[in-house]
Amino acid sequence: MRIFRSFNQLLSHNTIDTFILYKRVCEQYNNADIMNLVKDLIPSSVLKLYYTEQDLKPILHWFKYDFMRWMPKLLRCEKCHYEMDVQVVTGNSWRLRATEIYLCDKCGFEQVFPRYGEIRKIAVTRLGRCSEWSLLFGAILSSISIKTRIVHDFLDHCWNESSINDSWLHVDSTLEFPISLNHPHYYEQNWGKKFRYVLAFSHDSLEDVTMIYSEQQDNVLKRRNHKNAVGEFKKIYSKI
Numbered sequence: 017m018r019i020f021r022s023f024n025q026l027l028s029h030n031t032i033d034t035f036i037l038y039k040r041v042c043e044q045y046n047n048a049d050i051m052n053l054v055k056d057l058i059p060s061s062v063l064k065l066y067y068t069e070q071d072l073k074p075i076l077h078w079f080k081y082d083f084m085r086w087m088p089k090l091l092r093c094e095k096c097h098y099e100m101d102v103q104v105v106t107g108n109s110w111r112l113r114a115t116e117i118y119l120c121d122k123c124g125f126e127q128v129f130p131r132y133g134e135i136r137k138i139a140v141t142r143l144g145r146c147s148e149w150s151l152l153f154g155a156i157l158s159s160i161s162i163k164t165r166i167v168h169d170f171l172d173h174c175w176n177e178s179s180i181n182d183s184w185l186h187v188d189s190t191l192e193f194p195i196s197l198n199h200p201h202y203y204e205q206n207w208g209k210k211f212r213y214v215l216a217f218s219h220d221s222l223e224d225v226t227m228i229y230s231e232q233q234d235n236v237l238k239r240r241n242h243k244n245a246v247g248e249f250k251k252i253y254s255k256i
């Protein structure tokens with residue numbers, strides 16, 4: 017793709033794939049059929065009128081404890097509990113990003129974990145790590161008219177932000193309440209994250225939200241080598 021060539025030093029192919037994934041996923045948040053499908057998954061008991069951030073607590077609890085399952089990176093064989101070997105096969109598009117094939121050396125048991133970008137498929141498997149969780153939770157909140165975007169830190173984690181009372185709120189469905197809501201400094205304080213770019217993705221925009229998640233803003237700026245990287249990211253995002 018010609019437009020990306022001049023940005024080679026700024027962006028790896030992985031970064032462009034990440035941009036394409038989030039754009040295609042957020043476009044699904046505008047698809048009425050997909051929104052109806054995921055809305056039907058939500059039990060009425062967890063639905064509320066969403067006036068404050070606390071109103072998100074029941075749906076977060078349901079999603080984490082009753083609906084989704086976490087896929088560990090180290091998997092033990094369900095038959096003999098032996099640690100399984102993993103082979104990662106690269107996918108061919110944002111729809112199927114990769115397939116992880118786990119094999120037990122001892123008994124030959126095999127388990128396959130496809131990493132989907134399609135909301136319908138994640139909603140069926142209900143399995144994943146932070147990316148599947150945030151892609152699907154973003155869809156679930158969007159389906160009940162809570163405007164939600166996906167946030168990516170380029171350090172192996174992603175989460176959501178939802179618009180409540182016209183301001184964007186940190187929402188991480190993988191974490192325990194109350195850390196899952198409005199605790200933007202949690203990652204830096206507890207996981208020692210050294211952010212360079214934290215970007216928030218919607219279907220039509222990419223925003224630099226790094227400084228919301230960092231209390232060490234001078235260090236963030238020192239880690240950045242390009243003056244107008246965000247401007248370039250935005251240009252690329254508008255073209256994919």
Ligand SMILES: [Zn+2]
Nearest residue numbers: 093096120123
């Ligand atoms: Zn086994």
